[in-house]
Amino acid sequence: MATAQVESGAAGHGAEPRGKRTEAGEATYLIAIAEALWEEMERDERVYLLGEDIGAYGGAFKVTEGFIERFGPERVMDTPIAEETIVGMAIGSAMEGFRPIAEFQYADFMTSGFDEIVTAAAKYHYRSGVPLPMVLRGPSGGGVRASSFHSSNPEPWFGHAPGLKVICPAFPSDAKGLLKSAVRDDNPCVFLEHKWIYRRIKEVVPEDQAFLVPIGQAKVQREGTDVSIVTYGMMVHLALEAAENLSQKGVSVEVVDLRTVHPLDSGTVLTSVEKTSRALVLYESHRFLGVGRR
Amino acid sequence: MATDVSEKQAEADWRVGLSDDRLRDLLYKLKLCRYFDERIEALYRQGRLPGAIYSGRGQEGTHVGVAYTLRDDDSLFPTHRDLSAQLTKGLDLKRVMAQFWGRIDGFTRGRDGNSHVGDWFGNRTWTPVSHLPLAYPVACGAALAYKRRGEQRVAMAICGEGATSNGRWHEALNVSAVHRLPVVWVVNNNQWAYSTPNPLEFAVPTVAERAVPYGFPGIRVDGADVLDVYRVALQAVDRARAGGGPTLIESVSLRWRGHAGHDPAKYVPKEMLEEYMQHKDPVKRFEELLLSHEVTDAEAVKRIQERVEREFDEGFEFAQASPFPVPSDVTKGLWVEDGYWRSEPSHEGGTG
Numbered sequence: 001m002a003t004a005q006v007e008s009g010a011a012g013h014g015a016e017p018r019g020k021r022t023e024a025g026e027a028t029y030l031i032a033i034a035e036a037l038w039e040e041m042e043r044d045e046r047v048y049l050l051g052e053d054i055g056a057y058g059g060a061f062k063v064t065e066g067f068i069e070r071f072g073p074e075r076v077m078d079t080p081i082a083e084e085t086i087v088g089m090a091i092g093s094a095m096e097g098f099r100p101i102a103e104f105q106y107a108d109f110m111t112s113g114f115d116e117i118v119t120a121a122a123k124y125h126y127r128s129g130v131p132l133p134m135v136l137r138g139p140s141g142g143g144v145r146a147s148s149f150h151s152s153n154p155e156p157w158f159g160h161a162p163g164l165k166v167i168c169p170a171f172p173s174d175a176k177g178l179l180k181s182a183v184r185d186d187n188p189c190v191f192l193e194h195k196w197i198y199r200r201i202k203e204v205v206p207e208d209q210a211f212l213v214p215i216g217q218a219k220v221q222r223e224g225t226d227v228s229i230v231t232y233g234m235m236v237h238l239a240l241e242a243a244e245n246l247s248q249k250g251v252s253v254e255v256v257d258l259r260t261v262h263p264l265d266s267g268t269v270l271t272s273v274e275k276t277s278r279a280l281v282l283y284e285s286h287r288f289l290g291v292g293r294r
Numbered sequence: 295m296a297t298d299v300s301e302k303q304a305e306a307d308w309r310v311g312l313s314d315d316r317l318r319d320l321l322y323k324l325k326l327c328r329y330f331d332e333r334i335e336a337l338y339r340q341g342r343l344p345g346a347i348y349s350g351r352g353q354e355g356t357h358v359g360v361a362y363t364l365r366d367d368d369s370l371f372p373t374h375r376d377l378s379a380q381l382t383k384g385l386d387l388k389r390v391m392a393q394f395w396g397r398i399d400g401f402t403r404g405r406d407g408n409s410h411v412g413d414w415f416g417n418r419t420w421t422p423v424s425h426l427p428l429a430y431p432v433a434c435g436a437a438l439a440y441k442r443r444g445e446q447r448v449a450m451a452i453c454g455e456g457a458t459s460n461g462r463w464h465e466a467l468n469v470s471a472v473h474r475l476p477v478v479w480v481v482n483n484n485q486w487a488y489s490t491p492n493p494l495e496f497a498v499p500t501v502a503e504r505a506v507p508y509g510f511p512g513i514r515v516d517g518a519d520v521l522d523v524y525r526v527a528l529q530a531v532d533r534a535r536a537g538g539g540p541t542l543i544e545s546v547s548l549r550w551r552g553h554a555g556h557d558p559a560k561y562v563p564k565e566m567l568e569e570y571m572q573h574k575d576p577v578k579r580f581e582e583l584l585l586s587h588e589v590t591d592a593e594a595v596k597r598i599q600e601r602v603e604r605e606f607d608e609g610f611e612f613a614q615a616s617p618f619p620v621p622s623d624v625t626k627g628l629w630v631e632d633g634y635w636r637s638e639p640s641h642e643g644g645t646g
């Protein structure tokens with residue numbers, strides 16, 4: 001999981017994110033996300049980015065590094081620190097035919113645009129029939145020593161707002177395929193990246209630009225027969241580690257990665273539990289009323 | 295000679311470049327909005343209308359004046375109070391009334407209430423969300439789209455003066471200035487935000503002056519004079535269209551009725567209400583103006599009145615004949631791909 005090796009493959013500022021893969025074709029989660037954004041911007045000129053410090057600086061986590069050189073300041077739009085207006089602009093421009101992707105510096109700051117997300121965006125299509133093709137990206141989760149206000153997992157909040165698709169990928173390929181699907185989706189999507197995963201997890205990611213991962217489909221990441229761990233995001237990696245450890249003690253663990261939190265793929269979950277008869281629900285957010293807890 | 299020119303100028307000025315036909319049309323809009331508001335309140339008081347009502351009476355000069363400057367493909371982002379602005383832009387009265395009675399032919403197919411009327415596809419008006427002023431930031435987005443595509447289109451947003459106390463109002467103004475967006479910000483200062491008067495909402499004398507520190511002009515206008523409102527709004531719209539950026543318009547009037555139908559508004563001083571109703575009635579004032587300039591006559595005014603009454607009655611009949619949505623459709627239309635909003639509602643109200 002050596003981050004430096006992956007980044008050293010970078011072809012430099014202004015280059016396509018794909019050039020930042022290792023020679024073996026591996027991409028970190030972060031690079032996979034950058035690839036998805038780049039490819040969708042190349043494919044469809046209605047797609048544009050807006051957010052704080054995403055232009056010349058390339059974003060707080062450098063996801064959009066080099067984008068402004070390729071796509072210009074109109075399509076990589078730096079905004080004031082005004083989260084409600086960032087979301088509002090995404091809504092308004094989506095209503096007028098654009099496909100905006102708004103970046104939040106941290107998912108924690110989505111609360112500062114909360115009303116526009118859950119009150120305006122989530123309910124608008126149900127009430128009016130007007131599609132809102134927009135993506136809200138936020139780096140979420142803990143594990144990187146980033147304080148009380150840079151470590152939150154807001155997915156249960158957004159899961160409680162019908163009308164939003166809430167996506168929490170755990171692997172680079174899923175992140176890329178799901179983000180591309182989100183950009184092409186006609187509904188507002190909340191795409192919660194996990195910053196612990198950003199530079200730690202890498203894998204060979206499909207090169208094919210048509211590669212998509214469907215929203216709303218869970219995936220069994222490891223098959224087992226004794227117990228199912230139903231989880232998503234960074235906890236998938238913890239679950240896989242636990243499954244490996246337990247296999248040495250003779251316990252066969254199945255790991256179900258939800259990938260999308262809402263709409264929830266209960267079919268895959270139930271099929272797994274039917275097989276194992278036992279389920280452990282694992283998530284990083286507050287325990288009470290989290291995803292999967294009743 | 296000089297007198298001649300200035301006389302001609304005065305003659306041209308009072309009508310703000312509007313032809314006789316357009317002036318008469320403006321009177322029709324004012325009367326339509328007034329009559330609609332009065333009849334709806336009557337039906338509400340008779341217990342014949344479900345839901346709440348938010349009367350815009352007394353503020354028609356503002357609503358009609360600003361909205362009359364917009365072209366069909368300009369967008370309008372109103373609040374609960376601004377139905378008159380939407381009717382001026384051309385919202386289909388029959389469907390408005392179907393929405394008031396919760397019917398399938400309403401714009402929201404029975405899903406939302408009286409104050410949440412809008413028709414994006416038909417009329418480029420936003421379906422209001424209660425939370426104030428949530429559409430201000432959204433108007434920035436529509437305006438951004440026009441600017442990005444180099445279109446000569448404008449977004450106009452309206453809210454009350456109370457809503458200007460909210461942070462997002464300031465955010466939106468600031469962003470519109472930073473990005474020089476083709477947007478017109480309208481504040482309908484009807485002097486009462488529910489029961490709260492101006493001095494408890496802001497500590498500056500006017501709303502309009504708040505524009506300048508953000509980097510664009512703010513103008514205060516008398517909402518009793520529809521042509522003055524129209525003149526000011528037209529300048530703002532033209533400026534935005536020409537790439538000059540945003541303008542803030544504060545149009546001052548009085549809310550004649552309570553905040554909503556349930557509110558007797560005892561907090562509004564009687565003398566204040568009388569002063570406005572007797573001397574600052576935008577509809578009556580404009581009618582008298584047109585009569586004095588002989589743009590219209592009593593007979594024509596009567597015909598306008600008959601027309602708006604007929605249109606109201608037709609809308610009412612249409613609404614009563616429209617079916618309710620079927621309960622089994624309640625979960626449909628959450629996602630675009632389920633197709634609910636692309637399907638035609640059946641005569642029974644369901645989508646099968």
Ligand SMILES: Cc1ncc(C[n+]2csc(CCOP(=O)(O)OP(=O)(O)O)c2C)c(N)n1
Nearest residue numbers: 375424425426454455456457484486487488
């Ligand atoms: C954010 C928010 N808080 C509270 C309310 C409840 N509310 C609805 S209308 C209103 C008064 C609004 O006053 P103003 O903005 O002046 O508009 P007016 O109703 O006078 O047109 C309030 C407090 C709301 N809709 N939104």
